[in-house]
Amino acid sequence: MCAALNPAHVPTDRALARRQQVLDAAAECFRRRGFHGASMAEIAKTAGMSAGHIYNLFENKDDVIAAIVERDRDEIVRRIQETLDGEDVMEAMLAAVEDSCHQPDRDAEAALNLEVLAEASRNAKLAQVVVNSETIIRRKAMLLIRTALGPKADRLPADDIEARASVLAALFNGLMVLSVSQPDLKQAAVSRVMQRMMRVLLEP
Numbered sequence: 001m002c003a004a005l006n007p008a009h010v011p012t013d014r015a016l017a018r019r020q021q022v023l024d025a026a027a028e029c030f031r032r033r034g035f036h037g038a039s040m041a042e043i044a045k046t047a048g049m050s051a052g053h054i055y056n057l058f059e060n061k062d063d064v065i066a067a068i069v070e071r072d073r074d075e076i077v078r079r080i081q082e083t084l085d086g087e088d089v090m091e092a093m094l095a096a097v098e099d100s101c102h103q104p105d106r107d108a109e110a111a112l113n114l115e116v117l118a119e120a121s122r123n124a125k126l127a128q129v130v131v132n133s134e135t136i137i138r139r140k141a142m143l144l145i146r147t148a149l150g151p152k153a154d155r156l157p158a159d160d161i162e163a164r165a166s167v168l169a170a171l172f173n174g175l176m177v178l179s180v181s182q183p184d185l186k187q188a189a190v191s192r193v194m195q196r197m198m199r200v201l202l203e204p
Helices: 013-033 040-047 051-057 061-085 089-101 106-120 124-155 158-181 187-201
Strands: none
Touching (some): 013 051, 013 106, 061 089, 061 124, 089 187, 106 124, 106 158
């Protein structure tokens, strides 16, 4: 029997909850001390469990980092799907820009994402996890753009749609970086400009 179908390999709700508990604690430690500064012992203490218990859930710290990347990927894909499920995709995308500019935990998320990218530049295994995750997100974003364009999308080559998805990612990732480098960022003004750029991206 395939392992994915074997009940013995299906995580219980309790195991999934414990994994999330570890990932939340690890993300907090990584933001505060960096990947190399945060030890598994510190993560265990923050999670309120033993280091041995964590090793029952994750092979090592790299495994924890990869799981955080994949969890963030799944959250982004979920948000994109919510936009796709809405009645007006264009308006939902513009609203997403507004939400991103005023996201309360944006600074903490930015610090963690920058830490991930820095580590991925040195760690080939993590780099592959990041690339795979970004590929999944980009494909979902391409579907979002095609849906927003409607029949007009049929007149565009596939690489044009992909380029628009990449520029869209650059806008949101750039905004994330600015939350660190420009803490006094004029969020309302930036939101208005990003929404105008979004409309340009969704013109054929």
